[in-house]
Amino acid sequence: MFYKSTRDDSLKVTASQAIAQGISNEGGLFIPESFPDIKGELESLSKLNYIERAKKIFSFFLTDFTEDEIAYCVENAYRPEKFENSAPTKVVKILDGEKTIYSLELWHGPTCAFKDMALQILPYFLTTSLKKNAQGKKAVILVATSGDTGKAALEGFKDVENTEIIVFYPENGVSPMQLRQMATQEGNNVCVCAVKGNFDDCQTQVKRVFTDPEIKAQLAENNMMFSSANSINWGRLLPQVVYYISTYLDLYAEGEIENLETPVNVVVPTGNFGNILAAYYAKLMGIPFGKFICASNSNNVLTDFISGGTYNKNRPFFTTNSPSMDILVSSNLERLLYHLSGNSTESVKKWMNELNTDGSYTIDESTAEKVFELFAAGCCDDEATGKTIAEKFENLNYLLDTHTAVAFNVYDSYVENTKDVRPAIIASTASPYKFSKSVAQAIGLDTDKDEYEIIADVNAKSGLNIPESLLALKDKEVRFNNLTDRDTIKDFVLTKLGINK
Ligand SMILES: *Cc1c(COP(=O)(O)O)cnc(C)c1O
Numbered sequence: 001m002f003y004k005s006t007r008d009d010s011l012k013v014t015a016s017q018a019i020a021q022g023i024s025n026e027g028g029l030f031i032p033e034s035f036p037d038i039k040g041e042l043e044s045l046s047k048l049n050y051i052e053r054a055k056k057i058f059s060f061f062l063t064d065f066t067e068d069e070i071a072y073c074v075e076n077a078y079r080p081e082k083f084e085n086s087a088p089t090k091v092v093k094i095l096d097g098e099k100t101i102y103s104l105e106l107w108h109g110p111t112c113a114f115k116d117m118a119l120q121i122l123p124y125f126l127t128t129s130l131k132k133n134a135q136g137k138k139a140v141i142l143v144a145t146s147g148d149t150g151k152a153a154l155e156g157f158k159d160v161e162n163t164e165i166i167v168f169y170p171e172n173g174v175s176p177m178q179l180r181q182m183a184t185q186e187g188n189n190v191c192v193c194a195v196k197g198n199f200d201d202c203q204t205q206v207k208r209v210f211t212d213p214e215i216k217a218q219l220a221e222n223n224m225m226f227s228s229a230n231s232i233n234w235g236r237l238l239p240q241v242v243y244y245i246s247t248y249l250d251l252y253a254e255g256e257i258e259n260l261e262t263p264v265n266v267v268v269p270t271g272n273f274g275n276i277l278a279a280y281y282a283k284l285m286g287i288p289f290g291k292f293i294c295a296s297n298s299n300n301v302l303t304d305f306i307s308g309g310t311y312n313k314n315r316p317f318f319t320t321n322s323p324s325m326d327i328l329v330s331s332n333l334e335r336l337l338y339h340l341s342g343n344s345t346e347s348v349k350k351w352m353n354e355l356n357t358d359g360s361y362t363i364d365e366s367t368a369e370k371v372f373e374l375f376a377a378g379c380c381d382d383e384a385t386g387k388t389i390a391e392k393f394e395n396l397n398y399l400l401d402t403h404t405a406v407a408f409n410v411y412d413s414y415v416e417n418t419k420d421v422r423p424a425i426i427a428s429t430a431s432p433y434k435f436s437k438s439v440a441q442a443i444g445l446d447t448d449k450d451e452y453e454i455i456a457d458v459n460a461k462s463g464l465n466i467p468e469s470l471l472a473l474k475d476k477e478v479r480f481n482n483l484t485d486r487d488t489i490k491d492f493v494l495t496k497l498g499i500n501k
Pocket residue numbers: 113114115148149231269270271272273274275276324325403404429430
């Protein structure tokens with residue numbers, strides 16, 4: 001299996017090259033040249049556990065990894081002691097009126113957000129890839145984060161040999177717990193820095209540093225290379241495909257769905273479009289998913305795109321109570337556009353150029369029709385998010401974090417409008433305790449107090465277990481308080497790496 005770029009079809013790189021490099025030289029994203037059809041293997045896969053399913057699925061895509069290498073990566077990444085319930089994922093069945101919901105809780109890992117699912121394994125993929133492609137080189141991982149990727153990447157890469165990781169986050173754009181998680185990060189190869197700007201500023205500047213030929217040359221002289229832990233990296237997306245396939249198989253194995261052709265809708269609270277794209281990839285491989293319902297907060301650029309075919313980031317940026325979705329440029333949409341335009345690198349290049357210069361683009365009719373057929377979309381603001389948390393807690397005795405609440409809200413509207421009551425998997429992306437103030441407020445608790453008191457109150461009212469890893473941060477020393485302008489990210493990186501300009 002080889003990989004091409006969304007902007008250059010003639011490219012042909014191996015999986016390990018794609019993972020090591022993160023993003024293609026001309027700025028495109030790596031995609032596999034084809035997707036294996038696993039329909040015929042679903043029955044046998046359904047009898048395996050998560051780890052065995054993961055190995056099998058990875059082996060289709062990581063064809064220059066040996067079986068032992070894949071086993072090593074998977075078994076270390078998903079060690080039972082790393083996850084609250086021993087298994088990486090947990091599904092909670094919820095009957096809400098005529099709706100059958102399977103809440104796919106992806107936040108029982110070390111940093112309490114779904115990003116752990118991919119970022120626990122990416123360091124293993126990356127170090128294995130570096131051994132094949134860049135013997136002796138140090139990988140410098142640059143991360144732009146809206147809060148959760150940063151911590152999950154730091155935790156995944158801390159003290160991993162031959163790597164150094166620098167995380168940039170928007171100065172006023174993350175929750176207090178997310179900030180605490182990052183600022184107290186341990187490890188000798190880690191660094192965290194706030195940026196005066198929003199997430200899009202962070203992501204744009206980091207992408208620019210990545211693809212700057214001059215900086216790349218400077219790194220090479222010092223025996224280093226850049227890599228990415230953002231969802232532009234194929235090694236981040238692939239592990240996410242696994243949990244959609246695995247969850248569907250669990251529904252089948254447990255008799256929740258009749259057979260392996262039963263359609264199930266998928267609802268995803270979306271920011272960079274990575275998580276929902278992974279669900280689409282599962283469908284390409286033969287999982288009979290129905291609609292993909294893309295849920296946004298007030299930064300609803302995707303809602304408009306999926307309803308009308310025009311992507312327009314020229315709009316106000318809102319700082320919301322679901323900060324990990326405060327994004328106006330969803331990087332992974334580029335991959336979807338590549339697939340739905342019939343692998344047209346020309347179209348993708350044109351649209352991405354227009355996005356760069358005008359801040360907006362409109363896709364052609366035939367591509368748009370495919371988008372409309374596959375996807376539905378909706379959005380809700382902070383107030384509606386809070387109301388949804390309150391309502392689902394009262395009526396279903398189920399406590400949602402703010403991001404997952406956006407998904408539940410949008411799903412309710414979707415069913416109301418379409419009467420499509422096929423069962424649905426809703427991706428539950430974070431622990432409510434990562435956004436405790438907003439959650440506490442929503443369920444009527446006093447929030448004018450210390451964060452850990454709020455957490456204790458939420459626990460007392462809901463009975464939901466407080467993750468050990470969040471409790472442990474309480475008395476940890478703050479190690480980082482760097483702040484940089486968005487235009488000086490480049491200098492910050494070079495100085496940090498000890499490379500003189
Ligand atoms: C990152 C994140 C999202 C958005 O996921 P994308 O893959 O960027 O679309 C949603 N919820 C939470 C809690 C997140 O951390």
